Amino acid sequence: MFHRTLRFLRIGLALAGLSLIGAANAATDAPLLIVTLHTVLTEIAREVGGDAVTVVPLLRPGVDPHVFEPAPADIRRVREADLVLAAGLGMETYLPRLRRDLPADRVLEVGNRIPDPVQVCTADHGHEGHGHAHDHDHGEDDPHWWVAVDPLLAAIDIVTTELAARRPAAASAIHARAAAYRGRIAALKPWAQAEIARIPANQRLLVTSHDAFRYLAREYGLEVQPLLGLSTADETSARRLAATIELIRQRGLRTVFAEASANDRTLAAIVRETGAKPGRPLCADGLGGQPGTDTIEGMIRHNILAIAEGLR
Ligand SMILES: [Zn+2]
Numbered sequence: 001m002f003h004r005t006l007r008f009l010r011i012g013l014a015l016a017g018l019s020l021i022g023a024a025n026a027a028t029d030a031p032l033l034i035v036t037l038h039t040v041l042t043e044i045a046r047e048v049g050g051d052a053v054t055v056v057p058l059l060r061p062g063v064d065p066h067v068f069e070p071a072p073a074d075i076r077r078v079r080e081a082d083l084v085l086a087a088g089l090g091m092e093t094y095l096p097r098l099r100r101d102l103p104a105d106r107v108l109e110v111g112n113r114i115p116d117p118v119q120v121c122t123a124d125h126g127h128e129g130h131g132h133a134h135d136h137d138h139g140e141d142d143p144h145w146w147v148a149v150d151p152l153l154a155a156i157d158i159v160t161t162e163l164a165a166r167r168p169a170a171a172s173a174i175h176a177r178a179a180a181y182r183g184r185i186a187a188l189k190p191w192a193q194a195e196i197a198r199i200p201a202n203q204r205l206l207v208t209s210h211d212a213f214r215y216l217a218r219e220y221g222l223e224v225q226p227l228l229g230l231s232t233a234d235e236t237s238a239r240r241l242a243a244t245i246e247l248i249r250q251r252g253l254r255t256v257f258a259e260a261s262a263n264d265r266t267l268a269a270i271v272r273e274t275g276a277k278p279g280r281p282l283c284a285d286g287l288g289g290q291p292g293t294d295t296i297e298g299m300i301r302h303n304i305l306a307i308a309e310g311l312r
Contacts, residue, residue, distance in 0.1 A: 032166055035081040037092050038065060039287035040146040041110060043296050044159050045085055047181040052170035053163065056081070061288020062260065066232045069094055081106070083166065085159065088112040089143035108162055111145050114154045118142040118214040120230060142230060146286060147303065148215035149189040152296060156182050188300045189219070195308040196220040203311045207244060207256040207276070209264050210234060212284035216303065227266050232259075232285070236266050248274045255279040255310030260289025279310035 031054040036042040042057040049055065058074045059065055065087065070078070078084055078098060086092050088109025099107055111117070119139030145151035160178040164171040196204070204222045206213050211226035225244055228234040248256070248270065256271065258264040258281040271278055283290055283299045293299045 029169065032163065033080065033082045034085060035078050035083075036085045037095070038085070038087040038146070039063075040152070040155070040296060041085040041087065041159070043287065044156055044181075045163075048156065048160050048174060048178045049163050050170075050173065050177050052167045052174060059286070061286070061294050063288075064232055065091060065285050066093075068092075070098065078102070083108060083162070085110060087143055087146070089117060089141040089145070091143035108158075110155050110158050111141075111143055113158050114145050114151050117145065118218060120211060120214065122229070140230065142211070142214050144212040144230075144284065145215055146296070147213055147284070147300075148219040149185060149192065149300065150219060151215055152185055153182060156185065185296060188297060188304075192220060192300065192304045195304050196222070199308060199311045202251055203253065205247070205251060205253060205311075206307065207248060207253065207267075207270070208282065208284070209257070209259045209267055210284065212259070213282070222307075227270075241266060241269070245270060245273050248276050253311075257282045257306070257310065259284045260293070277310075280306035282306055 031052060032049065034045050034049065034053050034055045036045055036055060036057045037059065039057065039059055039061050042055055042059075045053060045055045056077055058070060058077065059068055075098065079102070084098075084102070084107045086095055086107055086109045088111030091111065092098075095107070095109070118141070120142050122140045145155065156178060160174060164174045167174065204220075205225060206217060206222050207225045207227075209226070210228040210232050211224070211230050213222075213224050213226075216222065217224045225247055227236040227240060227244060247253075253274075253276050255278070256267055256274075256276045257279045258267050260281045260283050264278075267278065270276065280302075281290055282303050283293050287296065287299055288294050290302055293302045
């Protein structure tokens, strides 16, 4: 009697197991539902995922991600998603709250997996210079990885691996799309290097509104002198303003750069004080806000050309 019950139980479990496998197979044929928290990740997910994914962006091009807050409808979309792609490295200040009710594997903070993130010195101890190396440990990770080609390629690889693992039946198509897309983005680097090389060495200095261009500066050998910190919500200090004006005069810098999404009143003051001209506004925080910048390729080309034309 006992043995027979056990046998039925085993058969029952085996059948339950089979039907679970069946359900899982059906689910893996459906497109992976991805919610993106950054405009650059919207493009990467669509380019790499193709018809294996459905991408729901929470941020439209041109929206400032530093001050974005998800509405109740956004939070519902996040709950329904199979995967949420975030820029990471602290960019989404609301993310710790959002993650609280979600399974740990629901959210991928892409920036957190990019090798060798730029560290920014946040302690003010008298060397707030421009773009010097920080190898001491009071730094903060710079979340603006999308402004340069190498970290973008790393992000493409990270998203590709994740999507292929979650939709193994579509993995070869995902890898093929990623390879073609990767090639297009990688081709921007030698072009950008040639453009930057035409700027005289002592003019390779980016005076910008907030601190968003360190990955670009590292990739192309530029110095940065931002007026604000890592967020567009920061404020500048009188000391920083004075140091920036001094630096512009010393170098005879002709151009300073506003940003597509930031408030640039301080920059306007610098223009009045120094005679440097405002360049074309740069895209600091993702896609959009300037003509032709709704794609990653367009954004990189826009930024590099604005810098190269402004400083040479
Ligand atoms: Zn920013």
